[in-house]
Amino acid sequence: xxxxxKIDEALASVKSGMTVMIGGFLxxxxxxxxxxxxxxxxxxxxTVIANDTAFPDQGIGKLVVxxxxxxxxxxxxxxxxxxxxxxxxxxxxxxxxPQGTLAEKIRAGGSGLGGILTPTGxxxxxxxxxxxxxxxxxxxxxxxxxxxxxxLVYAHKADKAGNLVFRRSARNFNxxxxxxxxxxVAQVGEVVEVGDIDPDEVMVPGIxxxxxxxxxxxxx
Amino acid sequence: xxxxxxxxxxRRVALEMKDGDVVNLGIGLPxxxxxxxxxxxxxxxxxxxxxxxxxxxxGPVDADLVNAGGQPAGILPGGAVFDSLxxxxxxxxxxxxxxxxxxxxxDERGNLANWMVPxxxxxxxxxxxxxxxxxxxxxxxxxxxxxxxxxxxxxQCDLPLTGKEVVSLIVTELGVIRVTPAGxxxxxxxxGITAEEVVSKTEAPLIVSESLSPMKGV
Numbered sequence: 506x507x508x509x510x511k512i513d514e515a516l517a518s519v520k521s522g523m524t525v526m527i528g529g530f531l532x533x534x535x536x537x538x539x540x541x542x543x544x545x546x547x548x549x550x551x552t553v554i555a556n557d558t559a560f561p562d563q564g565i566g567k568l569v570v571x572x573x574x575x576x577x578x579x580x581x582x583x584x585x586x587x588x589x590x591x592x593x594x595x596x597x598x599x600x601x602x603p604q605g606t607l608a609e610k611i612r613a614g615g616s617g618l619g620g621i622l623t624p625t626g627x628x629x630x631x632x633x634x635x636x637x638x639x640x641x642x643x644x645x646x647x648x649x650x651x652x653x654x655x656x657l658v659y660a661h662k663a664d665k666a667g668n669l670v671f672r673r674s675a676r677n678f679n680x681x682x683x684x685x686x687x688x689x690v691a692q693v694g695e696v697v698e699v700g701d702i703d704p705d706e707v708m709v710p711g712i713x714x715x716x717x718x719x720x721x722x723x724x725x
Numbered sequence: 726x727x728x729x730x731x732x733x734x735x736r737r738v739a740l741e742m743k744d745g746d747v748v749n750l751g752i753g754l755p756x757x758x759x760x761x762x763x764x765x766x767x768x769x770x771x772x773x774x775x776x777x778x779x780x781x782x783x784g785p786v787d788a789d790l791v792n793a794g795g796q797p798a799g800i801l802p803g804g805a806v807f808d809s810l811x812x813x814x815x816x817x818x819x820x821x822x823x824x825x826x827x828x829x830x831x832d833e834r835g836n837l838a839n840w841m842v843p844x845x846x847x848x849x850x851x852x853x854x855x856x857x858x859x860x861x862x863x864x865x866x867x868x869x870x871x872x873x874x875x876x877x878x879x880x881q882c883d884l885p886l887t888g889k890e891v892v893s894l895i896v897t898e899l900g901v902i903r904v905t906p907a908g909x910x911x912x913x914x915x916x917g918i919t920a921e922e923v924v925s926k927t928e929a930p931l932i933v934s935e936s937l938s939p940m941k942g943v
Contacts, residue, residue: 530774530809531795533788556809557849583848584795592847601847604773605813605855612810625817625858628836628889631850661789673789673806674775674798680808 506699507665508717515690515716516542517715519655520576523673524552526656526682531557531584532564534558535670536659536674536692538720540564543573543657550575554611554653556604556678557581558588569597578651580604603631606648608681613650615684660709664700667714668707676708683709690716730898733915733943734788736761737896738825738866740942742768746822747815749773749856752794755825755866761942771821773852775812778804793852810901816852817859824860826853827894828867830882833929835892835904837865850887857888869897869926876928878902878909899923901940909930913940 516539519525519608525543535555538548543551544567553574558581559566560687566585576598581586591597602610609621622645626632637648654724658679661672669691683689728736735757735904742748742762751757762768770779773793780801792798800806815821830838837857840850857863871877878895895902900923901913910932911923920933 530793531791533774533791535797557851579849581849581851583851589847593844599847599849601849603850603854604809604852604861605816606815608809623817623858625855627858629854629886631854671808673787673800674772674791675789676806676808677775677812678809681810 508667508711508714509665509696510716510718512538512542512718515718516546518688519546519548519656521549521551523654524554524647524652526653526686527553527555527565528658528677528679528682529556529559529566530674530677532559532566534659534677534679535559535564536657536673536690537564539657539690539692540567543568544571547573548661549573552576553579553650554578554607556607558585560584561587570675576600578602578607580607586646606631607651609677610648610651611678612669613648613680614652614710615681616651620647622646623648651685653682653686655688655690656682658683658689658691660691660693662695662697662702663691663714663717664702664711665717666699667691667711667717669693669709669711670702670706671708680709683713689714690702690718692718692720694720730942731757733940734866734896735850735896736942737901737913737940738864739763741862741864743822747771747777747820749816749821749824749860751824751826751853751911755827758825758866762804762848771812771815772798773812773816775808776800776804776806777815778802780804792829813852813855816855819859819861821856821860823862823864824856825864825866826856828865828877830877830879830884831865831892831895832879832882833904833909835890836882837863837887838882839887841885843885847873853887862893863888863891864894864896865892866901869899869923874926876926878927878929880929897925902931904920910934911937913938915940917942
């Protein structure tokens with residue numbers, strides 16, 4: 506099976522109004538070519554789930570500047586002044602979520618769990634509207650699963666079956682997001698033949714990846 | 726020679742580290758702490774974007790390797806890389822001995838506010854809420870008052886909290902304050918500073934320790 510596609514083909518079904526997960530941490534480990542393709546497609550009213558909104562001229566920040574996002578579910582927006590400006594002006598809805606909680610909500614979404622219990626955010630405004638559950642005399646917040654229509658992830662290397670290998674701190678949210686969307690597209694630095702990656706080295710199994718796109722955007 | 730406030734704070738915080746500790750340092754002032762670790766103390770730094778063994782950039786920049794502030798970084802021999810799930814499982818699971826963060830406000834119950842000023846500045850909490858909920862010891866390293874002299878150590882925080890009753894120790898350029906069930910205890914004062922001066926610049930009541938000492942390490 507060869508999952509390698511041209512970039513426009515891989516993202517052909519992405520439409521306005523969809524929920525999109527995008528990997529990366531301050532644009533490191535973000536599939537920049539896939540995000541640029543969303544900019545090119547001019548899809549609107551996206552709900553974006555990501556760690557942060559990066560920088561105005563880089564990665565997810567471009568979608569903010571280009572007004573393609575209706576709602577952002579992220580842990581941090583401080584490096585992108587435009588996100589803050591749109592938030593304070595009431596032009597963009599931002600659901601700030603603690604970083605570890607965000608990761609676990611996505612895990613729940615991709616793992617068949619009905620939610621997770623975390624002590625993070627107890628006693629803060631993060632607990633507003635959430636069920637609190639006490640276990641062994643400690644309070645936890647019930648945090649519900651997150652899923653997306655599309656997950657855009659970045660990997661250092663993939664084989665043609667979509668098995669992924671990440672590198673250094675570019676791993677971050679990519680593996681968990683690859684589990685939690687109906688369509689999973691991986692932009693990768695290098696494509697190798699099936700069998701060239703030892704099964705023990707695979708970090709995300711190819712069975713959850715739909716399409717592989719190379720950094721140049723071409724098919725191999 | 727007068728030491729600047731940040732160096733003074735970082736030097737004192739460094740003495741809180743024990744050999745072998747796993748430590749997360751917040752962006753800004755807290756990252757200076759590693760410059761002043763005693764020679765016999767070695768710590769492992771956790772970087773919440775996905776690894777332990779954070780070190781200075783050694784060699785050419787690697788686009789795949791940054792610290793939690795997005796700056797090019799290094800990873801030391803013995804380091805380990807993981808995803809965001811593992812990173813925060815380590816944080817919440819009690820695997821971090823110490824976290825050092827800056828603060829906008831701290832109050833006498835150990836509540837910390839450092840992630841937003843409503844209507845003005847909303848950077849987001851990033852990993853801070855998980856860090857204060859999960860690290861075994863939470864140290865706030867900050868200047869004692871805000872620009873203009875407004876107190877930051879308060880009876881009660883009025884900014885949105887990062888964590889409730891989470892802070893163990895507050896280190897400022899004026900002194901060291903421990904959060905105890907009885908309230909805030911001033912344990913050490915910086916060179917040239919009087920206890921009265923610290924009290925006057927602190928809104929929360931301060932209990933001056935009977936064993937008040939000069940600030941260690943400075």
